[in-house]
Amino acid sequence: MNKYAPPAFQLSARHLESVREAAGRIQGMVQRTPCFLNERLSQQLGCSLYVKAENLQPCGAFKVRGATNAVFAAAPDVIARGVLTHSSGNHAAAIARAASLRGVPAYIVMPENSAAGKIANVRAYGVEPVFCAPTADARQAKADELLAETGAYFIHPYNQADVIAGQGTMGLEILEQVPDVDLIVVPVGGGGMMSGILLAIKSLRPEVQVIGAEPEFADDAYRSLQSGRIEPPNRYDTIADGLRTPLGELTFPIIQSLMDDLTLVSEQAIVEATEELSYAAKLVLEPSGGVAYAAARKIASRHAGKNVVVIACGGNV
Structure with a gap:
């Protein structure tokens, strides 16, 4: 059962329906990524450890799910x-x-300190990014400026219903791939991935534990859960650059209501976990992609003998 303060969010049948609609909408445009048992890591952690390899998606990360759903859900005139x-x-x-x-x-x-490989990925699709200071406020201010100039349709990275529903398709796949899953460990940045997975998992299998994983250097979700309100990041230098963003007004209530726990991990633990996954699972991962496994290592004694899924969320190192 969730241990955090009573939230203003109620799970309904419509939430699961939105995730299922997203799964149908994006089929054929995103990968059904493997979720495989790793014998070596399972032995080390004393559980059955499965890795959901979202780094194998087009663009190298889970974000393709929510982005594709949001773009194709929008009406032509919009x-x-x-x-x-x-x-x-x-x-x-x-x-x-x-x-x-x-x-x-x-x-x-994009923030001016974005990873070079991620900038190159955007340019590969013929788009030249507009750069800004590496803060949430600067990103939104520059986006608002461009919005006024272009009249384009704004799609938030995580704080948007269609994006959240798209990320939730991971949850549907996990339940099909590991039907007897006991625990899922999910990285938390802005909360879109966690929120979507929670909508799917808690609708279909509420007894499955869903635990967040967050860098100590980007602990705003942890502080938000303690205070009961969205707390801003207090630093932007974690090696897990994909997790530097604050929670959103849509994602926070879902997480506050449905997530079972949150584990903070150190920078050293992130580096070690990412390297270990690369050797043991043969996956090319960015540091954000190793955060869930870092958390699973940290709390190994709590899930001994269980079926555990960790999300390897991205590979753009």
Whole structure:
């Protein structure tokens, strides 16, 4: 049972319906990624450890799910002047790709300290990013400026219903791939992935534990859960650059209501977990992609003998 303060969110049948609609909408445009048992890691952690390899998605990250759903859910007149977003990289590339598939322009705002590989991914889809200072306020301000200039349709990286529903398709796949799952460990940045997975899992299998994983250097979700309100990031230098964003007004109540627990992990633990996954699971991962496994290592004694899924959320290292 969730241990946090009573939230203003009620799970309904419509939430699961939105995730299922998203799964149908994006079928054929995103990968049904493998969720495989790793014997070596299972032995080390004393559980059956499954890795959901979202790094194998087009653009190299789970973000392609929510971005594709949001772009293709929009009505033709809404999207006619293009789509616009701000992102540190993975959502940016996913929006650029989805816009290309639908044949509309894309306008992308990125923090100036975005990883070089993620900038290159956006450019690979023919979009030149507009850069801004590496803060949430600066990203939104620059996006608002471009929005006024272009009239494009704004798609938030995580705080938007269609994006959340798209990310929730991961939850549907996990239940099909590991029917007897006991625990799912999910990285938390802005909360879109966690929120979507929670909507799917808690609708269908409420007894399954869903635990968040967050860097100590980007602990705003942890502080938000303690205070009962959305807390801003107090630093932007975690190596897990995809998790530097604050929670959103849509994602926070879902997480506050449905998530079972949250585990903070150190920078060293993130590095070690990412390296270990690369050796043991043969996966190319960015540091954000190793955060869930870092948390699973930290709390190994709590899930001994259980079926555990960790989300390897991205591979744009």
